[in-house]
Each structure stands twice: as structure tokens, then as C-alpha cells.
Amino acid sequence: MDWKIRTSDRDVERISTRGNRFLVGNGYLGIRGTLEEYRKEQLPAVNLAGIFDQVGDSWREPLNAPNGLYTYVKVDGEAYGLPGQEPLEHEMVLDYRNALFSRKTSWKTGRGVVTVISERFASRAEVHLIGMKYTVTADFHADVELYTGIDGNVWEINGPHYRQMEAQVLENRAEITAITQEKGDTVTVMEAVCADFPHGSEGSWRNKEALHKYEFVTEPGRAYQIRKGIVVFTSKDAGWSKERAGQVLEEFSDSGYEAEKQKHRQAWEEKWRYGQVLVEGDDQAMEALNYSLYHLLSIAPAHAKSMSIPARGLSGQTYKGAVFWDTEMFMLDYFLFTDPAVARTLMKYRVDTLGGAKQKAAQYGWEGAYYAWESQEGGYDACTDYNVVDVFTGRPMRTFFRDKQYHISAAIVYGIMRYSHITGDDSLLKEGGLETVIECARFYYSLLLKRAGGTRYEIHDVIGPDEYHERVNNNAYTNRMAKYTFQMAVELLTGLDRFGDRVKESIEQQYRVPKLLEQFEDAAEHLYVPAPDEQGIIEQFDGYGNLEDVFVDQVRSRLLHEKEYWGGAYGVASQTKVIKQADVVTMLNLFSDEYPEDICLKNWKYYEPRTEHGSSLSACMYAMLACKCGMPREAYPFFVKSARADLNDGGKEWAGLIYIGGTHPAASGGAYMTAVEGFGGVSFTEGKLKVKPQLPENWKRMKFHICCGGKRYAVDIRPEETTVEEVEE
Numbered sequence: 178m179d180w181k182i183r184t185s186d187r188d189v190e191r192i193s194t195r196g197n198r199f200l201v202g203n204g205y206l207g208i209r210g211t212l213e214e215y216r217k218e219q220l221p222a223v224n225l226a227g228i229f230d231q232v233g234d235s236w237r238e239p240l241n242a243p244n245g246l247y248t249y250v251k252v253d254g255e256a257y258g259l260p261g262q263e264p265l266e267h268e269m270v271l272d273y274r275n276a277l278f279s280r281k282t283s284w285k286t287g288r289g290v291v292t293v294i295s296e297r298f299a300s301r302a303e304v305h306l307i308g309m310k311y312t313v314t315a316d317f318h319a320d321v322e323l324y325t326g327i328d329g330n331v332w333e334i335n336g337p338h339y340r341q342m343e344a345q346v347l348e349n350r351a352e353i354t355a356i357t358q359e360k361g362d363t364v365t366v367m368e369a370v371c372a373d374f375p376h377g378s379e380g381s382w383r384n385k386e387a388l389h390k391y392e393f394v395t396e397p398g399r400a401y402q403i404r405k406g407i408v409v410f411t412s413k414d415a416g417w418s419k420e421r422a423g424q425v426l427e428e429f430s431d432s433g434y435e436a437e438k439q440k441h442r443q444a445w446e447e448k449w450r451y452g453q454v455l456v457e458g459d460d461q462a463m464e465a466l467n468y469s470l471y472h473l474l475s476i477a478p479a480h481a482k483s484m485s486i487p488a489r490g491l492s493g494q495t496y497k498g499a500v501f502w503d504t505e506m507f508m509l510d511y512f513l514f515t516d517p518a519v520a521r522t523l524m525k526y527r528v529d530t531l532g533g534a535k536q537k538a539a540q541y542g543w544e545g546a547y548y549a550w551e552s553q554e555g556g557y558d559a560c561t562d563y564n565v566v567d568v569f570t571g572r573p574m575r576t577f578f579r580d581k582q583y584h585i586s587a588a589i590v591y592g593i594m595r596y597s598h599i600t601g602d603d604s605l606l607k608e609g610g611l612e613t614v615i616e617c618a619r620f621y622y623s624l625l626l627k628r629a630g631g632t633r634y635e636i637h638d639v640i641g642p643d644e645y646h647e648r649v650n651n652n653a654y655t656n657r658m659a660k661y662t663f664q665m666a667v668e669l670l671t672g673l674d675r676f677g678d679r680v681k682e683s684i685e686q687q688y689r690v691p692k693l694l695e696q697f698e699d700a701a702e703h704l705y706v707p708a709p710d711e712q713g714i715i716e717q718f719d720g721y722g723n724l725e726d727v728f729v730d731q732v733r734s735r736l737l738h739e740k741e742y743w744g745g746a747y748g749v750a751s752q753t754k755v756i757k758q759a760d761v762v763t764m765l766n767l768f769s770d771e772y773p774e775d776i777c778l779k780n781w782k783y784y785e786p787r788t789e790h791g792s793s794l795s796a797c798m799y800a801m802l803a804c805k806c807g808m809p810r811e812a813y814p815f816f817v818k819s820a821r822a823d824l825n826d827g828g829k830e831w832a833g834l835i836y837i838g839g840t841h842p843a844a845s846g847g848a849y850m851t852a853v854e855g856f857g858g859v860s861f862t863e864g865k866l867k868v869k870p871q872l873p874e875n876w877k878r879m880k881f882h883i884c885c886g887g888k889r890y891a892v893d894i895r896p897e898e899t900t901v902e903e904v905e906e
């Protein structure tokens with residue numbers, strides 16, 4: 178395994194849409210793996226974390242910065258690039274061990290062959306810095322004009338987000354400051370170019386392009402290289418200014434591209450030291466798994482203290498750059514077990530956005546905290562009431578994701594509690610986590626219904642993980658997660674002493690603790706969670722059993738349009754048992770110790786042929802439950818599907834007429850969980866790390882590190898023995 182993926186596909190459209198696959202990122206920004214000459218039509222993006230803009234009534238989405246990588250070449254007066262000129266050769270490589278993107282393309286001109294080679298990295302050592310080098314070679318005396326600069330014509334889904342741009346072009350230096358529409362935020366991109374060969378040069382600012390032109394005549398076979406340092410910062414970045422960016426560029430010019438690249442590589446090696454998972458006997462699985470981990474590491478906000486990861490990472494504006502339950506339920510474990518500081522940052526974001534969640538609850542007439550289904554900064558819910566476009570009428574369809582996916586608040590509780598259980602660190606709970614859990618429990622308490630004369634509580638009118646069936650009653654997953662929330666709130670409220678007097682007093686001042694305890698204990702005890710029927714099947718929601726019993730292919734054959742939405746009022750799946758993604762299976766996975774193995778297995782077998790796996794979140798849940806049922810062989814294809822979510826073509830890119838393509842970090846996290854917790858059999862309960870492996874047949878050995886209870890362990894699984902050794906850091 179060489180930790181590289183490559184392609185020689187020269188199809189312009191595929192290079193554009195597969196920009197996700199070759200992405201480099203550092204948590205602050207993500208650069209889609211497209212070509213330097215690409216204009217906005219070919220979807221290049223330097224996507225920024227945590228800064229958003231809204232234009233009129235369109236969707237609020239994250240910003241793409243002006244593109245500082247923009248570079249193209251003219252030979253004998255003619256532009257050479259893709260699209261435009263058919264190349265002789267073309268190759269793109271992502272070295273994901275070192276997070277380096279490179280390309281090599283040659284063209285035949287009227288007088289000979291000209292070749293362009295480039296390389297780029299989004300520095301892990303200094304997250305505001307992008308390094309790039311670009312080399313032109315010709316086998317004849319070519320008249321070359323090399324243009325490089327910053328392209329202010331950015332690709333945007335719901336733009337234009339910049340109402341104004343100011344630029345400056347000096348010798349070997351350029352900068353653009355772009356001002357956003359909604360709040361007047363600024364995004365500044367500055368670059369320094371180093372061209373150490375004789376050339377004529379000229380700068381210009383035209384059509385939103387800040388460009389330098391370097392002119393020279395090539396000696397046959399000689400390489401002409403420019404190196405660029407690009408700094409990106411926004412008005413939201415405390416401590417950043419043009420002066421500071423100028424210093425970073427100065428250092429870049431002094432120490433040089435290679436020195437910065439070296440620092441970047443070292444920083445990545447540090448991440449891989451504890452972040453990689455080694456598998457012997459199955460190179461393809463190891464490659465797909467570590468490629469997934471690469472994506473998680475590329476978008477981890479390691480530079481921040483309170484920030485989360487959007488559902489499509491930093492691969493563009495899809496899904497509005499918003500944070501979903503994907504983070505807590507699918508990605509969190511990787512960071513918990515390898516880099517708990519990042520896990521804390523992710524959960525601190527939720528604690529710090531409690532205000533937004535309380536507002537949302539109040540808006541719907543509930544109490545406590547109802548977290549945003551699509552969370553942007555401050556916990557603002559970017560999910561609209563019309564989140565899908567009908568392919569037949571072109572009209573927006575009323576969806577209820579924002580109103581009714583109540584299970585989101587429980588995901589936050591799950592994340593906070595899992596952080597505290599696995600790390601043993603109470604600081605997050607003390608710094609607002611306690612209030613967060615209590616407020617989520619208050620939210621669920623306000624949702625509870627009891628029939629006149631009845632004894633049990635129910636929760637009605639919800640959407641569970643399976644989004645194709647809207648507004649159902651007693652979704653097993655939602656009810657069980659609400660019950661879990663009550664249980665956690667009770668655990669915390671009965672154990673307040675452990676947090677010290679100050680915290681205890683503060684909670685007691687804010688809440689009537691005995692009353693809350695009484696309510697939550699009662700709710701935890703009496704909330705109805707659908708039990709297995711005579712056949713052992715847990716009904717996904719009330720009345721699910723009466724729906725038309727068909728399998729996925731039958732439903733698919735009824736589609737009138739390939740992009741048609743399967744759910745909603747008239748969707749092909751809505752009146753059938755076909756579901757979008759793991760739902761009961763997700764619940765069983767989380768609470769498998771409460772159900773006999775044969776119940777888990779029966780439900781796995783029942784729901785799998787009825788699951789479309791229309792979300793990349795689905796496969797890993799089936800993989801993990803299969804492992805819990807002792808079926809690593811059955812788990813394996815689902816594991817591969819998760820791990821290859823960003824390597825394979827054919828993923829779902831449309832929900833109705835809305836583009837949802839991009840990277841799939843939840844699937845990446847799911848692949849990790851399946852490998853380490855499923856096949857590796859890692860668990861951490863009651864302060865004890867347990868490793869009970871059941872590797873797929875061809876896996877001869879598996880090695881990884883696990884952080885828990887404040888310690889780090891090296892785990893080595895071999896057929897003859899499994900060793901777990903504490904690592905001194």
C-alpha cells in the first residue's frame with residue numbers, strides 16, 4: 178500500500194465532480210482536488226470552516242474563498258489547460274499520507290511537447306497557509322506566458338456572497354479582500370510568488386482576477402518553477418491581520434516551499450502516529466480505511482476550541498456547511514479514541530450553541546433545548562421547511578426535517594456523555610455540558626404524551642433516522658434515545674457532588690433539582706419503547722407493520738425519474754416498508770446489550786432487504802450490528818461500502834433537484850467504528866478497556882492505538898494473541 182490514489186481520467190466533468198476525492202484540507206479550509214486552471218464552472222473551491230453568508234431568501238451557506246491557486250499557461254500565444262486542449266498525458270495523485278495533491282499534464286503543441294507539473298498542500302502546521310508549486314517544461318524554445326494569481330470569481334451554489342472586492346497587485350504579491358453580503362464579513366487572500374528564473378512580469382486586476390504574468394522563453398528540457406505561498410484569513414479569525422499574513426508569507430518566501438512542506442508533513446506524521454489503523458492481509462481494506470481516516474483528519478478542527486464538522490466536511494457548500502447528528506453518532510468515536518482534544522472541541526461547539534437550541538425549542542412551543550437539524554454558527558438552524566425540490570414540478574416540497582427530527586438533541590447528549598465516559602474528563606460537563614444534558618431532557622419531557630387513563634408516555638409526530646416516513650408516532654429509535662437522555666440526566670443529577678460545590682450550587686440555583694429528578698425518573702421508567710413482536714421484530718414506528726411489504730428493487734422500479742425523491746407525501750417509499758437508512762438497526766446497535774443476540778439478528782435480517790441505504794450513514798450501522806451478532810463475514814461488504822464512500826462512483830448526489838455531492842465523513846467515521854469496535858471488538862465500559870476481536874477471515878493482523886480513561890494504548894491483534902500495552906507519551 179503506497180498511501181496514494183491516482184487517476185489519469187481527463188474527463189473535465191468527472192475531474193470537477195470528483196474534486197472531493199482529491200481534496201486536501203486542514204480543518205480551517207478544504208481545497209477541492211481540481212486543477213489550477215479551473216474557473217468557477219469547473220467547481221474549484223477553497224471552502225472555509227465556520228463562516229457563512231446568505232443572499233436574499235436563498236440558503237445560507239459557507240463561503241468559498243477567492244481562489245489563490247488559480248494558474249494557467251500559454252505557449253506561443255495559446256492557452257493550454259483542461260478543458261480546452263486535449264492532453265497527451267494527464268495524471269492526478271493524492272498522497273494521503275502527506276496530504277499532498279499533485280498533477281502532471283502534457284500537451285502536444287504545434288512545435289513540441291509542453292508539460293505542467295504542480296503540487297499543493299493546505300498546511301497542517303499553519304492552517305491559514307496554502308503552499309503550491311507549478312512547473313512548466315517544454316522540449317523546444319517555447320514562448321511561455323505563465324499567469325498566476327487570485328481568482329475572485331468563486332463557485333457558489335446560492336451566491337453571489339461577496340458584494341465587493343478590493344484588490345492589490347504588486348510585484349510578486351497580490352491580495353483580494355472580499356466583503357460578504359449579509360454581515361459585511363471579510364475574507365482576505367494574500368499571495369507571494371517566487372519565480373527564480375529570468376522573466377518579464379506584469380500585474381493586473383481585471384474581471385475579479387488579480388493576476389501576475391511571467392514571460393520567458395524555455396530552454397528545451399529545463400524546468401521553470403514558481404512557488405506560491407497563499408494565506409487566507411477572515412474577519413472572524415481573532416488575531417489575524419494583513420500584517421500578520423504578510424509575515425507568514427515573508428517566512429514562506431525565506432524558508433521556502435520545501436521547508437514549509439516539511440513542517441506540514443511532520444504535522445501529518447504526528448496525526449498518523451496514533452491515528453492510523455494497520456491491517457495485514459487485506460491491502461484494499463487498509464487503504465480504504467486509512468483514506469477515510471485521512472478525510473476525517475483533514476476536516477478535524479484541531480486549530481479551534483469550539484467548532485464542529487459539517488456533514489460534507491470542507492468539500493464545498495453542499496448541505497449548507499451545516500453540522501448534523503453525523504458528528505456525534507458517526508464521527509466522534511474516531512476522535513475520542515485517537516485525539517480526545519478534537520472530540521472535546523466538537524462537543525464544546527454543541528455546549529456553546531445551547532442558546533440557539535433553546536430558542537428553537539421555544540419557537541416550536543417546547544421547553545429545554547431542541548438542537549438545530551442543520552446547525553450553523555450560534556446553533557442557527559439552516560434547515561428550511563422546503564428542503565427538497567420536486568423534480569416534476571420544480572417546486573419546493575414541504576419537508577419536516579427541521580420540525581420533527583427530535584432525535585437530534587439526544588445525539589448531543591450521547592456525544593457529551595460519551596466524551597465524559599471515555600475520556601474520564603468532567604471538564605466539559607462542568608463547563609456547560611451539565612446544563613446541556615438537562616435542557617435536552619427538559620425538551621423531551623415537554624414532548625411526552627399520555628393517553629387519558631394510560632400509564633405510559635409516548636412521543637408522536639416525529640421523523641426518525643429513516644427520513645422517508647415523516648410524522649410517525651413512537652419511532653423506536655427516537656423513543657429509546659429520549660429515554661437514554663432521561664437516564665443520563667438522572668445519572669448526572671443524582672451525582673452532582675462529583676462536580677464540586679461550585680458547580681453543584683450553580684445547578685441547584687438554576688433548576689429545581691428534586692422536581693426534575695422526579696420527572697426524569699418517571700419518564701425514563703414509563704416512556705414506551707416498542708418491544709420485539711412474536712417474530713422478534715421491533716416495529717420501526719406505530720403502523721409500520723401495515724405498510725405495503727415490498728423490497729427496495731420493487732420500489733426503485735416504480736420511479737418515474739432517476740432523481741425523484743423517495744420520501745415525503747407522495748414518495749415511492751412513503752407508503753411501503755422500504756426505508757432510507759438504518760433505523761431500528763441503529764437503535765439495536767447502540768443498545769445491543771439490552772437485547773438478546775437473536776433479536777438483533779432477526780431485525781438485521783428483516784430490515785436489511787427493506788433498506789435502500791440511500792444515506793451514506795446506513796451501511797456502517799448494518800456492519801456494526803452484524804459484528805455484534807458475531808457475523809464479521811456479513812459485516813464486511815457493509816464495512817467496505819462505508820470505507821469506500823468517497824472512493825467509489827455512484828454515491829447519491831441528488832435529493833430531488835438539490836445537489837448533495839461531496840465527501841462523506843460520517844461514512845468514514847462509520848468505517849472506523851466498524852474496524853476498531855466491530856472487527857477489533859474494542860469497548861470501554863466502567864473504566865475498563867476490553868478488546869474482543871473477530872477479524873474478517875483474510876485479516877491476519879490489526880494494529881492501532883486507543884485513548885481512553887486518560888491513557889493511550891497500543892493494540893496489536895494477531896491470531897495467536899492480542900496485546901494491549903500502555904503507551905508512554
Ligand code: BGC
Nearest residue numbers: 488501502503642644792794
Ligand atoms: C440523512 C441524514 C443525515 C444527512 C447528512 C441525510 O440524507 O438522511 O441522516 O444526517 O443526510 O448527512
